[in-house]
Amino acid sequence: MTTTTTATTTVEGKCGEGYGKCPSGQCCSKYGWCGKTDDYCFISKGCKSEFGECHGNNNESSTTPDKPNSTISDTTATTTTVEGKCGEGYGKCPSGQCCSKYGWCGKTEDHCAISKGCKSEFGECHDNNNESSTTPDKPNSITSDTTATTTSVEGKCGEGYGKCPSGQCCSKYGWCGKTEDHCAISKGCKSEFGECHENTTTTEKTTTENQESTIVKGKCGKGYGNCPAGECCSKYGWCGKSYDHCAVINDCQSEYGICSEEKLSIEGRCGEGFGKCPSGQCCSKYGWCGNSKEYCSLSYGCKSEFGKCD
Structure with missing residues (x-):
């Protein structure tokens, strides 16, 4: 498929017009994010085939219509067919994970608590004292409240998903990444699910x-x-x-x-509300510090109360 769009995304996790294609094996969602779940990959949900893979409801790739997809058995698979999904038509979660009421794999209370609809036939489940429902005669190993150190749906974070990988931030909208939109406290970064910073991600x-x-x-x-x-x-x-x-x-x-x-002075600015220029500099008519004639000449409006003037 010929396209003039760049082959890689310029903002981590983003795709589409102005960003480019997703990494190999990922789909570009209706909203311009890369991932592998139904919400990203189904054509019926707006998957953008020009920026990544897409599938119909039978998981057949829209980019290779002349090649049939591998046959999937009608019986329950032992592993998930869509990363992070579980339950009827998807299969079991990886070892040590729970299948939530809504069919997602993870390790949080929302995934594992029987009282919240955990599906024991597709993964582990626990009651409120964290005892495994699959082995009632054997106490489950003690699990820290911070067990969910990674997200259960690739790239997602927050309530019901867990923490971002080390070094990443959880954005206002529940996505992991390292950009200012993910990490800035002023933009809603969720510090309980990853790192957050004011003006820097370093x-x-x-x-x-x-x-x-x-x-x-x-x-x-x-x-x-x-x-x-x-x-x-x-x-x-x-x-x-x-x-x-x-x-x-x-x-x-x-x-x-x-x-x-x-x-x-705020660096470079001067005047009312900003203050004086550094020693040896002039404050221009427009409130900027400098040393040229436009800054220092009284005939150009130099402000002597905020710096030197000639």
């Missing part, structure tokens, strides 16, 4: 003689440490150089960075 961990330094890049304060040289630690525990970070009146934390009682 984490680092170093130790000093007395305490652990910043463990989330950009964070500061108790339990995180000091800001880099020349930066201020805001009342909310983030490093920066703006008035909100540095002003004592805004509860700047002086023990973790520098603080000031006068307005400081």
Whole structure:
């Protein structure tokens, strides 16, 4: 099939117009996400065949209509035919996983609790004291409340699915990834199901003689440490150089960075609401710091109260 779309996605997990094709073996859903479940792969659910594989209800690939799909027995399969699915027409979950009321494999209470409809014929099930229903005469091994460290549906996370793989973030909409849309707290990142960050997805961990330094890049304060040289630690525990970070009146934390009682310039900006330019720079008519004639000449509107002027 000829297409001018790029062969790989530019945003992890995304596909379609402006993003490109899914990795080999995956389907592009109606909403432009890569995956392998019915919601991604069924033509009847809007699967985009130009950006990945698609199947009809009989699991025959739409990209190879002249080649019949492998025959699937009418009897229950011992493994799932669609990754993450289980139950009638799909089969059993992998060893150690439970088949939920809705036919998905996983390890959370929503998957495994008999009271929530766990299907014991297609995987393990437990009652409320976590004793296996498949071996009532033998206590089940103790399982931590944080057992679900990976998602039960590829790429999904959150209530009923579990945590993202290590190093990934769970987005507002319940998808694992590493982009700003997944990881930014301001965009609804779910910290209980993966990592979350404010303005960066990079984490680092170093130790000093007395305490652990910043463990989330950009964070500061108790339990995180000091800001880099020349930066201020805001009342909310983030490093920066703006008035909100540095002003004592805004509860700047002086023990973790520098603080000031006068307005400081947000990098590059100056004037009312921003503050003064760094030493030796001029504040232009339009509120930007610089050194050229357009910034420093009074005839061009240089603001002497926020920097030098010629």
